[in-house]
Amino acid sequence: MGKYWKDIREKTAGLNRKETCAYILTYYWYHVLIFVSIVALFLLFGVHYGFKNKKPVFTCLVVNQEIDTVRDHEMAESFAKQAGLPKDRVVIDSDYNFSYDGLQLEGVNESSYEKLFFQWQNQQIDAMIMSESFYMHCKEMGGGFHILDGQDTEGLTAYMDSGKCTAVVLGNDSFTELLSGKKDEKLLLAFPSSGKHTEENRRFLAYMKNQLEKADKGEGN
Numbered sequence: 001m002g003k004y005w006k007d008i009r010e011k012t013a014g015l016n017r018k019e020t021c022a023y024i025l026t027y028y029w030y031h032v033l034i035f036v037s038i039v040a041l042f043l044l045f046g047v048h049y050g051f052k053n054k055k056p057v058f059t060c061l062v063v064n065q066e067i068d069t070v071r072d073h074e075m076a077e078s079f080a081k082q083a084g085l086p087k088d089r090v091v092i093d094s095d096y097n098f099s100y101d102g103l104q105l106e107g108v109n110e111s112s113y114e115k116l117f118f119q120w121q122n123q124q125i126d127a128m129i130m131s132e133s134f135y136m137h138c139k140e141m142g143g144g145f146h147i148l149d150g151q152d153t154e155g156l157t158a159y160m161d162s163g164k165c166t167a168v169v170l171g172n173d174s175f176t177e178l179l180s181g182k183k184d185e186k187l188l189l190a191f192p193s194s195g196k197h198t199e200e201n202r203r204f205l206a207y208m209k210n211q212l213e214k215a216d217k218g219e220g221n
Contacts, residue, residue, distance in 0.1 A: 058200040060127040062094035083203040126195040132186040144193040
């Protein structure tokens with residue numbers, strides 16, 4: 001660009017502003033068009049990725065349970081409202097059905113297994129709702145979970161791991177039993193230690209506690 005500006009300055013020396021603009025539009029219109037197009041592309045990508053695709057402030061994966069995008073969306077909106085978070089930046093996703101060591105499922109999307117651990121590695125998972133056996137599988141794969149000491153777990157059933165509360169029990173995992181016939185599985189809520197949104201985790205734990213209390217009373221969401 002430097003050589004073009006130098007050339008313009010030399011050839012428009014002595015011309016007034018109007019004459020200079022006319023010269024540039026006559027002889028450099030295609031350069032102006034290219035420059036404007038590049039700027040427009042930068043603005044387009046900036047708006048799309050900078051505003052429309054902001055990173056989530058909280059992500060919860062529901063593993064090997066019923067895939068229900070409507071329920072996920074409603075749950076995300078409900079939690080966002082209770083926690084005072086932007087609803088478009090809360091993600092709850094149940095599209096994670098796959099086989100793993102000790103559990104073989106038919107007709108599921110096995111690629112979601114790699115996707116989950118890719119997200120884990122990139123610190124993109126804040127919470128997980130899963131069976132106890134998958135909790136143990138995650139530990140075998142080198143994953144860890146936040147210790148919930150100091151969190152408000154009163155009224156919830158604590159899940160103890162090596163003498164520490166690292167999850168809460170949401171109930172029995174009836175969906176995995178339906179799929180595999182495996183009985184007596186606990187359904188857990190745990191928070192991967194790689195996740196960064198600790199305050200949002202605390203709020204989600206409070207939200208789930210509230211939802212369980214409503215369910216016990218036979219109330220809706």
